Amino acid sequence: MSGLFSLVRASAMASKEVRHILRDPFTLGLAIGLPVLLVVFFGAAIDFNVKDIVTVIHDADRSRPSREFAEVFAASGYFRLEGPRPGDGILSRLDAEEAGAALIIPPGFASGLRSGQGAAAQFVLDGADNARAAAILSYLPGVLASANQRVLPLSGAMPEALSPASSLEGGLRLKTRFLYNHELNSRWFTIPGLSVMVLGLLAILLTALTVAREWENGSMELLLSTPVTPLEIIAGKLAPYLALSAAAMALLYLTARLGFSVPFRGSHLLFAGVSLMFLLASLSQGLLISVATRQQQLAMQLSMMTGLLPSLLLSGFIFPVESMPVFFRCFTMLLPPRWFMTACRGIFLKGAGPVELAVPLLALGLLSALLIAAAANRFKRDLEP
Amino acid sequence: MTGRTSAGPAIEVQGLTVRFGDFTAVDRVSFRVEAGEVFGFLGANGAGKTTTIRVLCGLLEPTEGSARVAGFGFEDGGTTIKSRVGYMSQRFTLYNDLSAAENLAFTAGLRRLEPAVLKSRSEELLDFIGFDADQRTLVRDLAAGLKQELSLAASLLHDPEIVFLDEPTAGVSPAGRERFWKLIARLTDKGKTVLVTTHYMDEAEHCGRIALLSAGRLIALDSPGALKSSVFPGPMLELDPGPGSAESLQTLSGAQGVVSLQPHGRRFHLNAQDEASWKALEARLPDSVSARRIKPSLEDVFLRLVEGTVR
Numbered sequence: 001m002s003g004l005f006s007l008v009r010a011s012a013m014a015s016k017e018v019r020h021i022l023r024d025p026f027t028l029g030l031a032i033g034l035p036v037l038l039v040v041f042f043g044a045a046i047d048f049n050v051k052d053i054v055t056v057i058h059d060a061d062r063s064r065p066s067r068e069f070a071e072v073f074a075a076s077g078y079f080r081l082e083g084p085r086p087g088d089g090i091l092s093r094l095d096a097e098e099a100g101a102a103l104i105i106p107p108g109f110a111s112g113l114r115s116g117q118g119a120a121a122q123f124v125l126d127g128a129d130n131a132r133a134a135a136i137l138s139y140l141p142g143v144l145a146s147a148n149q150r151v152l153p154l155s156g157a158m159p160e161a162l163s164p165a166s167s168l169e170g171g172l173r174l175k176t177r178f179l180y181n182h183e184l185n186s187r188w189f190t191i192p193g194l195s196v197m198v199l200g201l202l203a204i205l206l207t208a209l210t211v212a213r214e215w216e217n218g219s220m221e222l223l224l225s226t227p228v229t230p231l232e233i234i235a236g237k238l239a240p241y242l243a244l245s246a247a248a249m250a251l252l253y254l255t256a257r258l259g260f261s262v263p264f265r266g267s268h269l270l271f272a273g274v275s276l277m278f279l280l281a282s283l284s285q286g287l288l289i290s291v292a293t294r295q296q297q298l299a300m301q302l303s304m305m306t307g308l309l310p311s312l313l314l315s316g317f318i319f320p321v322e323s324m325p326v327f328f329r330c331f332t333m334l335l336p337p338r339w340f341m342t343a344c345r346g347i348f349l350k351g352a353g354p355v356e357l358a359v360p361l362l363a364l365g366l367l368s369a370l371l372i373a374a375a376a377n378r379f380k381r382d383l384e385p
Numbered sequence: 386m387t388g389r390t391s392a393g394p395a396i397e398v399q400g401l402t403v404r405f406g407d408f409t410a411v412d413r414v415s416f417r418v419e420a421g422e423v424f425g426f427l428g429a430n431g432a433g434k435t436t437t438i439r440v441l442c443g444l445l446e447p448t449e450g451s452a453r454v455a456g457f458g459f460e461d462g463g464t465t466i467k468s469r470v471g472y473m474s475q476r477f478t479l480y481n482d483l484s485a486a487e488n489l490a491f492t493a494g495l496r497r498l499e500p501a502v503l504k505s506r507s508e509e510l511l512d513f514i515g516f517d518a519d520q521r522t523l524v525r526d527l528a529a530g531l532k533q534e535l536s537l538a539a540s541l542l543h544d545p546e547i548v549f550l551d552e553p554t555a556g557v558s559p560a561g562r563e564r565f566w567k568l569i570a571r572l573t574d575k576g577k578t579v580l581v582t583t584h585y586m587d588e589a590e591h592c593g594r595i596a597l598l599s600a601g602r603l604i605a606l607d608s609p610g611a612l613k614s615s616v617f618p619g620p621m622l623e624l625d626p627g628p629g630s631a632e633s634l635q636t637l638s639g640a641q642g643v644v645s646l647q648p649h650g651r652r653f654h655l656n657a658q659d660e661a662s663w664k665a666l667e668a669r670l671p672d673s674v675s676a677r678r679i680k681p682s683l684e685d686v687f688l689r690l691v692e693g694t695v696r
Contacts (some may be wrong), residue, residue: 006497008494008497009494009495009497011494012490012493012494013494013495015491015494016480016483016487016491016494019487020480020481020482020483021484023482023483023523024482094404157660217478217480217481218474218476218477218478219478219479220493221444221472221474221476222478222479222539223473223495225442225443225444225467225472225540226467226469226496227464227467227496228493228495232629
């Protein structure tokens with residue numbers, strides 16, 4: 001009569017959850033409005049673009065090509081060239097944190113160009129602020145490219161003559177980071193990145209409280225005194241919150257596109273699919289926490305711990321997964337946000353298709369299945385006093 | 386709904402033991418409840434009443450021993466038992482943010498009742514409990530007594546043959562408690578078996594038979610009348626020390642012919658061995674003390690029995 005999984009029982013559970021949500025305008029508003037608010041707020045605040053970096057210029061060559069070379073830096077908008085303090089060393093302003101970089105053009109810059117041997121200039125960078133240094137480094141290839149165009153004709157030398165100094169090569173390596181972001185607009189990746197973080201956390205929090213609340217309210221006894229199975233309870237709790245968080249996701253998408261003009265080059269259907277998979281995985285993570293803790297407060301703390309920091313630090317949002325130690329690179333595979341971050345950037349900026357996204361999709365599906373199975377398994381049918 | 390095949394006992398418990406780690410909550414308890422009985426569970430907090438009930442509702446598997454409810458055991462993890470019994474927990478288990486009708490509909494959904502069955506059953510049950518508020522009222526806005534009665538209705542939706550009520554009247558006004566016990570009486574009129582726990586000794590008088598639990602053990606099991614006469618065969622007296630001091634009465638405890646002496650507020654309940662020994666005792670009482678013959682209450686029985694096992 002009562003099989004392993006009864007749709008009637010699961011949907012009774014789901015419609016009850018829907019009523020809880022509708023009766024609680026605070027949660028409803030929180031779920032729908034807060035993500036947009038957070039992404040807009042922090043999206044406006046976080047700007048990885050660095051402009052007007054005070055750059056100390058020391059031109060020992062004082063030739064026309066060297067002046068032109070410095071002019072290219074200034075014209076890029078990223079660097080504001082200023083002279084060193086009289087009587088001080090070139091780098092003293094960097095020590096004093098008055099400047100972020102220094103451009104040193106050695107004597108013989110112009111003659112090197114003319115002779116065809118190439119010319120080297122030194123670019124010194126304050127590496128104390130990693131994110132800033134990375135941003136500055138990423139501008140250099142572009143600046144060098146336009147320098148090659150403008151300075152070389154002046155000297156009448158071979159096109160490849162102006163070679164970057166060794167300190168500039170670090171910047172070339174980071175080129176991939178902005179490969180699909182030609183305007184080097186950091187918002188294009190901070191907005192999707194922030195969305196992943198905020199939604200992931202929201203999804204975990206939404207379900208983390210639901211099972212724990214049943215335990216604390218005593219209603220778990222009602223559930224357990226009926227033939228309802230853990231899987232039916234879990235399914236009945238997942239479905240409404242999946243719909244709710246999908247609505248939040250849609251709103252975030254509109255905010256990103258309309259509010260921040262983030263381009264979208266991929267398929268909307270694919271984006272919807274991978275979003276649902278991500279939300280399902282995060283909601284399941286929340287349910288597992290709720291089932292295991294049985295206390296709302298503990299569930300809340302665990303959700304923050306497992307939902308916030310990993311998605312901030314290990315998802316590849318801020319720090320590229322590729323540059324993590326092997327252990328952490330493997331560890332990130334267990335994190336739903338890491339896969340969704342990859343998928344999001346792929347769909348938004350690169351127009352990635354199902355083939356490119358097969359791995360993230362598969363990983364998210366596998367994680368969801370594992371988390372749901374773990375939650376159903378951990379679900380205690382026994383009541384202890 | 387398929388009926389029971391045999392007309393055996395509603396509940397049969399043999400050597401039931403439930404342990405949580407090192408703690409033994411229920412210790413080798415055996416009893417039988419016949420169909421149609423109102424069976425009371427009495428005992429202090431932690432005596433094992435709730436744990437026993439949870440086993441009988443299929444919520445908890447016995448560590449040792451066996452329990453058969455409506456003829457079914459734990460072969461399927463208690464699922465069949467769950468579909469045969471109604472359970473009203475001592476905690477309020479309905480949802481405060483749902484309406485009365487929504488709570489009933491939810492419970493019906495979990496028990497896979499057809500919408501038509503839900504409709505006729507909830508009408509019948511709301512009428513039974515005398516629910517006079519709007520069904521769309523949120524449960525949090527209902528009075529405490531009404532909430533308990535709605536809980537009862539929810540546990541009866543699927544028309545169970547056995548109903549377990551765990552302290553159903555806790556926190557309910559005296560008038561509400563009386564009403565609730567009338568409902569219990571009407572349930573047995575309809576042929577249901579009711580197993581009920583209570584803290585209130587006066588309520589226990591409504592039960593056909595009472596099981597007394599102490600520290601997980603079953604220490605007595607009989608009808609209220611039989612319990613009283615077996616525990617207190619001699620006369621029971623209420624002594625009022627009057628304006629005099631209570632100390633003069635304290636000296637009675639341990640005196641010849643005194644079975645027990647229990648303080649009840651300012652007064653004392655004295656149980657004498659027999660009429661002859663009471664005559665002898667009465668002669669020795671100070672003049673200020675007035676004595677009145679009373680019937681032993683279940684509370685007296687309870688205190689006497691628990692005292693006997695603990696010491």
